Every structure is written in structure tokens, then in C-alpha cells.
Amino acid sequence: MTSVSITPKGPFSLAASRRFLEDFTPASYDHAADGVLRLAFPADDGVHVIGCAVRQKETAGSTPDAVTADITVHHGDTTLPAGSGTDHHRAARAQLARILSLDVDGTGFPALADADPVVAGLQADWPGLRPVCFHSPYEAAVWAVIGNRIRMSQAAAIKARLARDHGQAVQVAGEELHAFPAPGVLRRLDRVEGLSDTKLERLRALSEAALDGGLDAATLRDQPVESALTELQGLPGIGPFSAGLVLIRGAGHPDVFPAVEPRLHRAMATQYGLDAATAGDPARLARLATSWRPYRSWVALLLRARAQDSASR
Incomplete structure (x- = not known):
């Protein structure tokens, strides 16, 4: 296990992030009485699996405390040796920062309230809340396909079942979690309860795209927004709405206006x-x-x- 620290730039509340996840159906996140945010997810490389126990002290004042995380990186049944200086653990820290939108400098966010009373009210009602993203653009794209034309609760049950049946189990702060299946696992599935053959074929194609680098978060964010959205719509099952979801909530782009929502x-x-x-x-x-x-x-x-x-x- 490797312990890392991330210092937020601008307002940030981990408690607000946890509450958001508890109400966000795709996350299927259960309330943690001890205040620890427990996460398990495929690494961006599509090979490793990451477990994170994330904490932040809640103190009064305008400067948020650092976010700390105990991270484990798994390759199959092997847990990689601890060490925040290793490439895999640095990548895991960066991915966690993106998931919590801590990779974005938010020091200028409060200033938006000075010129916009609506934004001022929103910031007052949800202090420190930043977008909590899907673990990767790959997982966001898969969710978009699973959830197409079915109830969100039904889609969430299918996604959770995929993790339970085909994802890797990891121990995070004393609890067992199942990560969503990595692309290499998902592309080999020939049947998933609740999914049509068409949807399953699209999931396999998205898995291939992820392994080929077509769903890389940094690449998507570095492009002009319209170019990234157009590229994403070239993927099977990804239309305009889903492309926005993948770019904003998958890649964690902080500055996109959803034009089709x-x-x-x-x-x-x-x-x-x-x-x-x-x-x-x-x-x-x-x-x-x-x-x-x-x-x-x-x-x-x-x-x-x-x-x-x-x-x-």
C-alpha cells in the first residue's frame, strides 16, 4: 500500500463528493459511516486494477485540507510493491485526482459568483462540490451504451453485476470491492444478462478502442472540444449526448457546455x-x-x- 497526498487548489470537500456519489445511480455507492471514500477501478492502462481509500479532514476555513489516499495497484493476483515513486503508483494518483476533479486548478471558481447571483447561490448550497467523474472515459462510454433506452436503475444493476461477476475483487480499508471489468476482460464476454447482442457487441468494440488508445483521457482533453466530441461519436453506440458524457464525466474536462442536454x-x-x-x-x-x-x-x-x-x- 502506498500513501499519497493531493492538495486541492481552490475549494474542495470530499464529504460533498461522497454525498454526490451516494445519489449518483451509476456509481452504486453505499454510504460509509467512517467517512472514507473507497474506490476500486481499472487503471487507465487497461491492465492493472487500483484500490483507493480516500480521506480528508473537514475543518472550518476557506483553505481545504489535503486529500490523502492509501493506494494499492494490482496485476492479476499480485499486488505491486508499495512506492509512490513508481510509474504505476504515480499513474494511480493522477487517475484518482482526475476522478475527483483535483487535477484542475479551482482557485478561480469562487470568483464566478461575483458576477452571477445564480452561481453564487449554487456555490453556497453545495460548498466544495466538484464533478466526481467516472473512473475513466472507457467506463463512461460503457455506461452510456448499457443505459441506452432502459431505466437508469436497471442499467446500474447490470453495471454492478458486471463488476461482481467479472471484475477483480480488491480489499480497500477493510472492505472487499469489485472493480468494473478491465477492457481486456469485457471484450471477451459473449453473454451478459440484461444486454442485447447489439449492446454487447458495442461494449466489445469500446473495449478494443480503449486498449488501442481511442479513449485516453489526456488525449481527449488536449483536443478542441468539438474535435473530441466528433471523434467520440465515431465509436459504436456513442451519440452526441453520450459523447458529452464521456468527455465531461469520463475524461474530466472542466470547461464544456453540454449542448444536447x-x-x-x-x-x-x-x-x-x-x-x-x-x-x-x-x-x-x-x-x-x-x-x-x-x-x-x-x-x-x-x-x-x-x-x-x-x-x-
């Missing part, structure tokens, strides 16, 4: 008091969202959280 657009219309013509025009909404730069993905997340909270009430 009606739920977000309705939330914007409600919070900003927009007329029907503006609310129904994605281009006009995108222009409104330019004031959120360079954190458009982050504000969009908070707007969804507000909409979900209002619906629950």
Missing part, C-alpha cells in the same frame, strides 16, 4: 428566469454559459444538483 437546459431556464425562446435555443444558452468559463462543466453539475434537489422536494 435538455435536463440542464430546463434547469438553466428555471434558475435564470429565461423566456421560452431562449430556453429552447441551445446556442443562446451556450452564450449565456460563457460567463462560467473556464468551469462550465462544474457549473452545469451544480445546476443539475439544484434541479434534482428541487425534484426530490
